[in-house]
Amino acid sequence: MASGKWRNTALLVIDMQNDFILPGGPMHVGGAQAIVPNVIKAVEVARNRGIPIIWVVREHDPSGRDAELFRRHLYSPGKPKPTSKGSVGAELVDGLVIEEGDYKLVKTRFSAFFNTNLHSYLQSNGITSLVITANIFDMKNIGVITAMLEEWCESGH
Template sequence: MAVAEMKWTSTALIVIGMQKDYVSKTSPSRMESGEVILPNVIKTVDVARSRGMPIVWVVREHDHLGRDVELFRRHNYVTPDKPKPVIKGRPGTELVDELEIKDSDYKLVKTRFSAFFNTNLHSYLQAIGVNSLVIIGLQTPNCIRQTVFDAVSFDYQSVKVIADASGAAAPDIHEVNLYDIRKINVGTPTLEEWSKPI
């Protein structure tokens, strides 16, 4: 196997939160940035597939009463008229229609910001020989940031966030979080920069 091929098969693409409740126009929990970054998320996934990279789809799915939601927002799940996103078994938990989990991919369900917290993500990645991560999706100050910091704590050799394939509630929030994670040696290339052949 060529060096470049080995690099990509030991690098996993982690796609976080690209679910209908967070991206679809009709959802009360929608983030506008989800729709903005969707074309670049699609392209990033296509590039990852062409390189033979393992792909992990990270989604939230919650109990209908919110019993597994973070304490600070659990009240939303028992209050009438409040949006109750990503309820287990409901269509809002599904990926947006433009994205697809293939048989060779891995789906991971989480109930907290970090994709590593109380999940088997680290053991799964170790089992398939992954030592580097590329992270995209929603949203930068919460799920992406927490996943990045945990990946650094687990000593992944390289961690990158594709700057224009990830987003937050507002562009300035996104940018300040990218600035912050660069301080812990996490790369934040654009899709164009990351897609260049090695």
């Protein structure tokens, strides 16, 4: 368990799955593969500091019936069925591994807070600060304080 300044902090690793990261994946996010080494480093720093790691992943029923209405067409017969539970596309990209003691949170919507128990998990574990590996552009646009990996690594134990 983390102590000192990291005592109430958790790391959220969001959507680092093959279907989002790998080129040609059905949900590919441009530039996502380039950040994988930095996410691996952020996870390593969190582990070294004893900071809890929460892996936020999408896992959908292969029929797509739990996907957003505007995405259900992606689950039509003959389509690749993005982030289907148990598929290679739903697995974390190479280099990222959920370890014992980590928390895996499955979501079926954009937000990790919508229709999940993330808020409850954070409260019950005394988490008041989050470090998030996510879309920095969107985070900045909604007023989230963003820092670069170097700052995270150098900010001490």
